[in-house]
Amino acid sequence: MPTRRSTLIHPLVIITAVAASTCYAIAQQPPTPSRVRGTIEAVDGDVLAVKSRSGEDFKLHMGADMRVVGITSISLADIKVGSFIGATTVPGPGGEADAVEVHVFPEDMRGTGEGSRPFDLRPNSTMTNATVAESVVSNDAHTLTVKYKDGEKKVVVSRDTPVVTYVPADKSELKAGAKVIAFIKKQPDGSFEANRVSVGLNGLTPPM
Known part of the structure; x- marks a missing residue:
């Protein structure tokens, strides 16, 4: 009986080792870029x-x-209430969402990728595609309240932030x-x- 159990376990050990090796090899492959x-x-x-x-x-x-x-580049003033925009943001020092860039979609692209999700431009960056519901202008920045189907977000856009369309x-x-x-x-x-x-x-x- 001991001998028989040994012969049964041996192939299982080999299969487990091969599977683990395969999983490790897959894990080491770089992700395919999108x-x-x-x-x-x-x-x-x-x-x-x-x-x-x-x-x-x-x-x-x-x-x-x-x-x-x-x-192409446009002005920060071209972002209007009702504009459908995409904003790449990173966490600001006070916890606000600071815009790294903003792109304004033309009307025929309204609704593209609506929502907010992690993004790969910078560490901890997020892409939010949403409609501008409110724009508050201060001396050095615009604070945009944007709304999308699952929620809303405040985005701080400085005067140096690239804005494109x-x-x-x-x-x-x-x-x-x-x-x-x-x-x-x-x-x-x-x-x-x-x-x-x-x-x-x-x-x-x-x-x-």
Whole structure:
């Protein structure tokens, strides 16, 4: 009986060890990015060569239905009550939500990603897409009360905070030197396909 139990346990030990090794290997793999922020280095047919802000090189295939939108600077005064905006915020020293950047959506993009969620721009940053319900102007900042379907938030926007909006653009803007945010998905063969690209116009680096 002892011998039989030993032969039964031995394969189980091997299976457990292999499973643990596999899980460890998966855990060590870097997560697949959902977006690439960087600079276009070259365009070769339908492939964008992009160097990310962290120095990584990406080859991104442009799908036939890929959407291109331009990003351009606007004034803080262009944020109105009723505007649908996206705001990247970080916790301020007094616990307030300080805006790192604000982008104003055009009407045809109203409702895009509505809500508030963790964001990957900076440590502890949050992206909130919502409608401006109130705007209070002080000497050095605007405090926006924004409302979304699950709640509301106060966002402090300083006069130095970048404010941008989206405008129509096409693939002709995707050229060497352009600053982009490419939204990507990994293909079964390991390559990356870009399904949407936001490009800074007139040398602008998209702040989000």
